Every structure is written in structure tokens, then in C-alpha cells.
Amino acid sequence: MTANLLQLNIADGVARITFNNPPVNVMSGSLMRALKHLLHELSGNKEVQVIVFDSANPDFFIAHVDINILDEQEILDELQQSAPEGLNLFQAIGEMIRAQPQVTIVKLKGIARGGGAEFVAAADLSFAALESGKLSQCEALMGIIPGGGATQYLSEKMTRGRVLEVILGADLFDAATAADYGWINRAIPGAAVDTFVDRLAAHIAALPAGVIAAAKKVLSPVRNIEGFKSENEGWQSLVFQPRTAEIMTKAMQNGAQTVAGELKIEELLRSI
Amino acid sequence: MTANLLQLNIADGVARITFNNPPVNVMSGSLMRALKHLLHELSGNKEVQVIVFDSANPDFFIAHVDINILDEQEILDELQQSAPEGLNLFQAIGEMIRAQPQVTIVKLKGIARGGGAEFVAAADLSFAALESGKLSQCEALMGIIPGGGATQYLSEKMTRGRVLEVILGADLFDAATAADYGWINRAIPGAAVDTFVDRLAAHIAALPAGVIAAAKKVLSPVRNIEGFKSENEGWQSLVFQPRTAEIMTKAMQNGAQTVAGELKIEELLRSI
Amino acid sequence: MTANLLQLNIADGVARITFNNPPVNVMSGSLMRALKHLLHELSGNKEVQVIVFDSANPDFFIAHVDINILDEQEILDELQQSAPEGLNLFQAIGEMIRAQPQVTIVKLKGIARGGGAEFVAAADLSFAALESGKLSQCEALMGIIPGGGATQYLSEKMTRGRVLEVILGADLFDAATAADYGWINRAIPGAAVDTFVDRLAAHIAALPAGVIAAAKKVLSPVRNIEGFKSENEGWQSLVFQPRTAEIMTKAMQNGAQTVAGELKIEELLRSI
Numbered sequence: 072m073t074a075n076l077l078q079l080n081i082a083d084g085v086a087r088i089t090f091n092n093p094p095v096n097v098m099s100g101s102l103m104r105a106l107k108h109l110l111h112e113l114s115g116n117k118e119v120q121v122i123v124f125d126s127a128n129p130d131f132f133i134a135h136v137d138i139n140i141l142d143e144q145e146i147l148d149e150l151q152q153s154a155p156e157g158l159n160l161f162q163a164i165g166e167m168i169r170a171q172p173q174v175t176i177v178k179l180k181g182i183a184r185g186g187g188a189e190f191v192a193a194a195d196l197s198f199a200a201l202e203s204g205k206l207s208q209c210e211a212l213m214g215i216i217p218g219g220g221a222t223q224y225l226s227e228k229m230t231r232g233r234v235l236e237v238i239l240g241a242d243l244f245d246a247a248t249a250a251d252y253g254w255i256n257r258a259i260p261g262a263a264v265d266t267f268v269d270r271l272a273a274h275i276a277a278l279p280a281g282v283i284a285a286a287k288k289v290l291s292p293v294r295n296i297e298g299f300k301s302e303n304e305g306w307q308s309l310v311f312q313p314r315t316a317e318i319m320t321k322a323m324q325n326g327a328q329t330v331a332g333e334l335k336i337e338e339l340l341r342s343i
Numbered sequence: 344m345t346a347n348l349l350q351l352n353i354a355d356g357v358a359r360i361t362f363n364n365p366p367v368n369v370m371s372g373s374l375m376r377a378l379k380h381l382l383h384e385l386s387g388n389k390e391v392q393v394i395v396f397d398s399a400n401p402d403f404f405i406a407h408v409d410i411n412i413l414d415e416q417e418i419l420d421e422l423q424q425s426a427p428e429g430l431n432l433f434q435a436i437g438e439m440i441r442a443q444p445q446v447t448i449v450k451l452k453g454i455a456r457g458g459g460a461e462f463v464a465a466a467d468l469s470f471a472a473l474e475s476g477k478l479s480q481c482e483a484l485m486g487i488i489p490g491g492g493a494t495q496y497l498s499e500k501m502t503r504g505r506v507l508e509v510i511l512g513a514d515l516f517d518a519a520t521a522a523d524y525g526w527i528n529r530a531i532p533g534a535a536v537d538t539f540v541d542r543l544a545a546h547i548a549a550l551p552a553g554v555i556a557a558a559k560k561v562l563s564p565v566r567n568i569e570g571f572k573s574e575n576e577g578w579q580s581l582v583f584q585p586r587t588a589e590i591m592t593k594a595m596q597n598g599a600q601t602v603a604g605e606l607k608i609e610e611l612l613r614s615i
Numbered sequence: 616m617t618a619n620l621l622q623l624n625i626a627d628g629v630a631r632i633t634f635n636n637p638p639v640n641v642m643s644g645s646l647m648r649a650l651k652h653l654l655h656e657l658s659g660n661k662e663v664q665v666i667v668f669d670s671a672n673p674d675f676f677i678a679h680v681d682i683n684i685l686d687e688q689e690i691l692d693e694l695q696q697s698a699p700e701g702l703n704l705f706q707a708i709g710e711m712i713r714a715q716p717q718v719t720i721v722k723l724k725g726i727a728r729g730g731g732a733e734f735v736a737a738a739d740l741s742f743a744a745l746e747s748g749k750l751s752q753c754e755a756l757m758g759i760i761p762g763g764g765a766t767q768y769l770s771e772k773m774t775r776g777r778v779l780e781v782i783l784g785a786d787l788f789d790a791a792t793a794a795d796y797g798w799i800n801r802a803i804p805g806a807a808v809d810t811f812v813d814r815l816a817a818h819i820a821a822l823p824a825g826v827i828a829a830a831k832k833v834l835s836p837v838r839n840i841e842g843f844k845s846e847n848e849g850w851q852s853l854v855f856q857p858r859t860a861e862i863m864t865k866a867m868q869n870g871a872q873t874v875a876g877e878l879k880i881e882e883l884l885r886s887i
Contacts, residue, residue, distance in 0.1 A: 174779065174783060194776075195775075195776055195779050196776050196779060196780055197776060211550050211551075211554045211558070212550070213551075214550075214551035214552075214553070214554060215554070215557075216554060216557045216558050216561065222558075222561045222562060226562065227774065227775065228774045228776075229525075230499065230500045230525045230528075231467075231499065231562055231564060232466075232467055232468050232469060232500075232527075232528050233525075233528055234562055235446065235467050235468060235558065235559075235562060236468055236528050236543070238558050238562075239446060239547045239550065239554070239555060239558055240543050240546060240547065241546065241550075242546075248529075250795070251522070251523075251795075253773075253774050253777075255776075256774075256776050256777055256780055257792075271780070271784050274784060274785065274786075274885070275783045275784065277885070278755050278756070278758075278783065278785075279755075279757075279758035279858050279859070279862070280758075280858070281758070281852070281853050281856070282755045282758060282759065282760060282783070282853065283783060285759075285760045285849035285850075285852060285853055286755070286760050286766075286779065286782050286783055286849070287779075288845070288849060289760065289766045289842075289845050289846050289849045290766060290770065290775055290778055290779060290782075292775060298561075301560070301561050302561050305557035305558070305560060305561045306557075308553070308557060309553050309554065309557055312553070314551050314552070315551070318551070341546070341549070483822050483823075483826045483830070484822070485823075486822075486823035486824075486825070486826060487826070487829075488826060488829045488830050488833065494830075494833045494834060498834065501797075502771065502772045502797050502800075503739075503771065503834055503836060504738075504739055504740050504741060504772075504799075504800050505797075505800055506834055507718065507739050507740060507830065507831075507834060508740055508800055508815070510830050510834075511718060511819045511822065511826070511827060511830055512815050512818060512819065513818065513822075514818075520801075523794070523795075570833075573832070573833045574833050577829035577830070577832060577833045578829075580825070580829060581825050581826065581829055584825070586823050586824070587823070590823070613818070613821070
């Protein structure tokens with residue numbers, strides 16, 4: 072299954088993981104499990120210094136968590152059981168990425184929303200194509216708040232006023248604004264983003280032994296466990312409400328998780 | 344009095360509060376008291392999800408705290424008595440705004456200086472007209488440091504080097520630089536700022552029940568009471584010095600709190 | 616010696632310190648000692664409110680710490696002995712600048728790398744010429760991580776993802792990107808940077824008595840001693856490795872610390 076959902080290519084110290092879950096790269100339970108296994112495997116691979124994440128889909132990096140994820144209850148249970156104390160299973164995905172010994176880089180050429188945007192925020196570095204890279208925490212439009220780390224990661228990156236704008240405004244942000252807000256490292260013209268990321272990844276992979284580990288240790292992210300718990304409580308208080316279930320059902324009926332629907336999912340959700 | 348100093352309009356879950364204290368919208372004791380009463384009243388109004396602050400004066404949002412505010416000693420005593428433990432009455436205004444259950448948004452089309460700039464910094468979100476929205480913490484030119492929360496709020500928003508530049512440089516910042524520094528959310532072309540803020544306010548007001556409260560709870564601002572006390576001590580150590588009184592008196596003689604004088608108050612103060 | 620390495624000019628409350636250590640302004644032990652003596656002397660000078668640092672060399676502000684610094688072991692021992700508890704001698708330089716009672720301003724018209732970039736980050740304010748001001752933490756290319764405060768100072772100024780990009784990417788950053796990242800206050804067109812800094816320094820020096828001290832006290836930087844220790848441990852674990860000595864030796868053979876070599880030192884180091 073990993074072979075299908077995640078394409079892996081390793082060369083010159085750089086592992087490239089390509090998300091491939093048509094039609095819009097939803098983050099399903101299967102994908103989360105495959106990602107977990109792959110990152111665990113790579114964490115013991117001394118040949119790999121850098122991991123670059125990209126997408127096989129030109130329009131979508133990761134659409135968001137699969138709206139039908141409860142159909143995979145068994146996988147969710149498995150993921151929750153192995154989550155660190157005090158984290159829900161979605162937060163555990165972000166914290167797994169942040170604990171990876173390699174330098175993790177997102178190359179964002181399409182849209183990342185919800186849990187996909189949280190994935191981008193959890194990675195060490197992120198570079199977006201100026202014209203096509205886009206981010207959205209649109210959970211509010213479904214009657215919930217983000218529950219996979221966004222409130223914590225975004226608060227590290229931008230002012231509280233901008234976090235509130237992102238989460239409550241629930242709009243799709245272009246790459247230039249995301250860079251202005253500190254959400255990503257840089258917005259780079261689409262024609263140059265591959266070259267930029269490839270060069271940077273190669274440079275980092277070629278560093279003398281020990282430098283990456285030392286830098287990541289000194290700059291290790293601080294896990295504010297109370298913040299994660301607070302986020303989870305807020306999310307849990309809303310996610311099981313009838314209104315949320317109703318919005319999700321209607322969203323699926325109106326085109327969510329299809330290419331056409333996802334390109335304008337904020338409009339679709341606001342019209343429900 | 345509220346009816347005069349503050350215009351209130353409520354529609355579709357959005358309360359609009361318009362400052363109206365000619366000629367330059369100084370923040371007088373009366374205005375602070377009226378604002379306190381109005382925000383207290385709105386805090387219990389479940390119909391209101393968003394509060395947008397703007398100004399009836401095209402040139403000034405809030406000029407600054409009234410230089411003659413000591414003439415309203417009775418109101419000041421009343422405000423100080425109801426201030427939270429450890430905050431002075433000006434800091435209490437900012438912290439009141441930050442505790443408001445609604446999402447607070449400043450639409451900044453004119454100048455906000457001193458306590459007016461602190462008001463902008465205390466609000467959840469802030470959007471400025473690119474050409475005409477301007478901010479200044481010009482207290483240093485009167486021989487004092489900001490005493491209404493600026494040292495704390497700005498330190499959350501921008502680097503220490505930029506806070507020092509703002510406070511000691513004491514210049515009037517244009518909206519683009521303010522956005523670059525993280526002082527405000529965005530600078531928006533003047534012709535588009537109404538549409539932008541109206542749309543955002545409407546979108547937030549239309550969110551499913553519970554989302555705003557959950558987001559504001561998880562992202563509740565941290566009150567560093569030691570920081571507020573340190574700011575207040577610094578401010579108090581300077582504000583009663585003869586030199587400060589002399590500057591304020593001469594400023595009033597030279598045009599402070601008139602439209603012409605306030606448009607270039609930094610120059611006016613530096614020439615004393 | 617001070618007279619040679621550091622030029623001092625005091626006028627109207629502003630001290631200007633000009634680095635002058637040809638050919639590329641390396642930060643030698645002698646220069647660090649001279650700087651320490653001069654700043655100590657100035658700290659007791661009530662006539663000086665602002666210190667502006669610039670360079671006599673149009674291409675380089677401070678190239679980096681002298682690669683041959685171990686030849687000055689006696690001076691290093693002296694500097695280490697007087698360093699505050701828990702800081703190495705390089706970190707002590709930055710913390711000395713941060714403790715200076717005056718407002719410290721860097722005018723960056725050339726390149727600052729390594730310990731020179733850490734000097735820029737330690738100063739209160741920093742303004743770079745848009746076309747020629749450049750910054751790099753290129754230590755990683757020598758097999759080490761920064762050991763003079765960069766991990767701490769940069770983490771105050773920009774997101775963790777950008778700090779990792781700066782330290783592991785080890786590229787030369789132009790002034791515009793540095794300003795976008797919060798590394799410096801502003802990037803200013805080269806033709807205007809003198810006027811801008813002179814005006815700002817003069818305005819700050821002219822502030823009424825007590826204002827600078829009060830502002831610097833309220834906004835005093837927080838020294839995270841555990842962070843400095845962690846940085847020092849990471850740095851120490853790498854700096855004495857044979858690979859690092861080999862890179863430094865070859866760098867010197869290939870043109871490091873000459874003007875031509877330093878203009879492209881990242882390329883030079885990557886080719887070793």
C-alpha cells in the first residue's frame with residue numbers, strides 16, 4: 072500500500088516522498104499509517120540526510136484529512152494507541168515529522184488544506200510555488216477548529232492576530248501572503264522552485280557529518296503539551312456535533328473530495 | 344455620551360463601533376469610560392460575533408490619549424479602581440479588548456498614535472489602508488515610554504529590534520512597513536479595505552456556533568503581568584517629570600490636538 | 616591597537632565605531648579585545664546615547680572569526696576568563712553588546728558572516744544597504760554549527776524553519792530576504808542608508824533624559840542560558856574534529872581571508 076500512496080526515491084542522501092492518493096490526495100488513515108511506517112524506516116537510515124515531500128498531483132499537495140476517515144476505524148485505533156501521551160492521532164503525525172532525524176522539506180506546488188496544511192507547518196522547511204502553492208485552515212467552515220497541531224505550529228510562526236485570521240477567516244492563502252506571514256519559508260516563482268529545493272536539499276545532504284544532528288538538537292522544537300491538549304479539547308468539543316456531521320455529509324454530496332469541488336472548497340462549504 | 348463619542352451599528356452579527364471625538368479623536372477619559380461600558384454591554388450580547396472598530400474622521404483613527412486627561416481625574420479614578428490587579432488604567436483598556444468574547448477587528452484608515460496605536464495592537468485583527476493608515480508610538484518625544492501595553496503587545500508581534508526602533512525612533516510608520524513588521528495583519532489598498540474587512544467580518548460572524556469561542560480559548564493571549572508592571576514602572580518613573588509636563592504644555596500651545604498639528608506631531612514635538 | 620582596528624568618532628551623543636582590520640575585517644582575538652575595552656569605556660560615558668557600528672571596508676562588515684584565531688591563545692584565555700558564567704568567549708561578545716546601556720545600531724553595507732553575522736544579530740537595531748548588505752551563517756560548511764549566539768539570537772527573530780534554512784543552507788542572504796525573515800530591521804537602498812541611520816541615531820540621541828534607559832530596561836533581552844549552553848555543546852562537539860581542521864586549512868590555502876576568496880567563500884568551502 073505504501074508503494075501506491077507514497078512514492079519513494081532515494082538518491083545522494085535525499086529521500087523524496089511523493090504523495091499519490093487520487094483524485095485529490097486526501098489524508099486517509101491508510102496514508103497516515105503508510106507515512107508513519109515509511110518515516111520510521113527512514114529514521115534508521117543513515118544514508119538519508121534530507122527528506123523532500125512533494126505531490127504527484129499538480130493541483131493538490133494534500134487536500135485535507137479524508138472526510139470519510141471514520142470508515143477506517145481500525146487504523147485510527149492503531150494510530151491513536153501508538154500516539155505519544157497527551158496527543159491525539161492527528162497531532163501525533165505532526166510531532167512525528169518534527170522528531171524525524173533528517174531535515175524535512177515540503178515543496179508545495181498545489182493546495183494544502185486542514186491536516187495537509189498542518190503537515191506543511193510541521194515540516195522543518197517549506198517552499199511554495201508563487202503561482203500555485205496555497206494553504207488553508209478551513210476547518211472553521213465545517214464547524215470545528217483545527218485539531219492536528221495548527222494552533223500550536225502557526226502560533227510559533229506568525230502573530231496571534233494572523234493565526235486568528237487564518238483559522239477564523241478560513242480562506243485559501245496564496246504563497247506570497249503565506250511567506251509574508253511566516254507560514255512558509257519562501258514563495259518562489261514556480262519555474263524556479265524545483266531548482267531551489269533540489270539545490271538546498273543537495274547542499275544540506277552534503278554537509279560534513281554531525282552538523283545536521285547538532286543543529287537539529289540545539290534548535291529542537293518545544294512541544295507545549297498543554298497547548299496540544301487545549302487544542303484537542305476545543306476540537307473534540309465541536310467535532311461530534313450534529314451540525315458538523317451535517318456539513319460534512321452535504322459537502323460530500325456537493326463535490327468535496329473531487330477535483331472540481333476541492334478547487335473551491337471554501338465556497339462550497341460556505342454555501343451549505 | 345456614548346452616543347456622541349462612539350457610534351454603534353449592529354447588523355448580521357457584526358457590531359461596528361465608530362470613534363467620533365472631534366477634531367482628532369483623542370482618547371479622553373470620557374471616551375475610555377464610554378468604550379468600557381459599551382464593550383461590557385456587548386460582551387453579553389450573544390447576537391454579536393464580531394466587533395469592527397473604525398473612525399468617523401478620515402485622518403485620525405485615535406490621535407492618542409488626551410493630553411488634558413488629568414482634567415478628568417474623577418473618571419480616571421473610577422477606571423483605575425476597576426482595573427485588574429497589577430494593571431494601570433490604560434493597560435486595562437487593552438486587556439479589556441483582548442478579553443472580549445467577540446472577534447475584534449480594527450479598520451485603520453487614518454493615524455493612530457500612542458494610546459490609539461496601543462488600541463490597534465490590542466485588537467485581535469487589524470487591517471490598514473495602504474495609503475492612509477499609519478501608526479506611531481511617539482511617547483518618547485514627550486519624555487516617556489508607552490504605558491498602555493505597547494511594550495508587551497509589540498513584543499508579541501515583532502522582533503525586539505523593531506520594537507526598539509518603533510519606540511525610540513518614535514516615527515510615524517506607514518501601513519506597508521507596519522505589515523512587514525507584523526504590527527498589523529495586512530496593508531490593503533484603500534479602495535479595497537472596506538470590502539476586505541466587511542467580507543471577513545461577515546464570514547466570521549457566519550461561522551457555525553462554538554467555533555469562535557473554541558478558537559479564542561485555545562489562542563487566548565498570555566498576560567505577562569510582570570511585563571505590564573515593568574512597563575508601568577518605566578512609564579511612571581518618567582511621566583511626572585517637569586520636562587514631560589513642559590513638553591506637553593508647549594505641544595498644546597504649538598498645535599497638538601488640532602488637525603494641522605496632529606498631522607505632523609512628531610515634527611512638532613521634536614522642535615520643542 | 617584599538618586605534619588601528621577600531622576607529623572611534625563621537626559627536627552629538629552618537630559614537631561611531633568603524634571596523635578596520637584589512638583586508639576583510641576578520642574578527643581576530645585582538646579585535647575582540649579592543650572592542651571589549653572600547654565598549655566598557657563607552658558604557659560609563661554619559662555623553663553617548665547611541666553607538667553606530669560600520670566598516671572601513673566597502674565589501675565586508677566583519678568577514679567572520681579569524682580562522683587563525685588559535686594563534687592568539689593568550690587573548691582567548693583572557694576573554695574566556697572574563698566571560699559570564701555559562702557563556703563561551705564568542706557568546707560573551709554578543710551578550711556584552713546586548714548589555715550595553717546605549718542603543719546599538721549596525722549599518723551593514725557589506726558582508727557579515729559567521730561571528731560577524733552574530734555581531735549584527737546581537738546589536739539592538741540593524742539596517743542594511745539593499746544592494747550590498749549581506750549575511751551568512753556559513754559555519755556548517757566548515758563542519759560546525761554557529762557557536763557565538765546565532766542559534767539563540769536568530770530564534771528570537773525568525774521562525775525555526777528559517778533559522779534551520781539559514782544555518783543548514785549556509786547561503787549568503789541578500790538584505791531584502793534578511794529583512795523579510797526579521798534578521799535585520801530593514802533593507803534600505805544604498806544611496807539612502809547613511810541618511811536613514813544618521814537621522815535615526817540623531818533622533819534617539821536627542822530624546823529627553825531617561826527614555827532610552829527606561830525603554831531598554833522594559834525591553835531587556837532574555838538570556839536563555841540553557842540555550843547558550845546547548846549551542847556551545849553542539850559547537851564544541853564538532854569544532855575539534857579532524858575534518859573541520861582540514862577544511863579550515865584548505866580554505867586558507869584556497870583563498871579564505873583574502874578579498875577574492877571571501878567574496879565567494881560559500882562556493883570555496885563547498886568545493887573542498
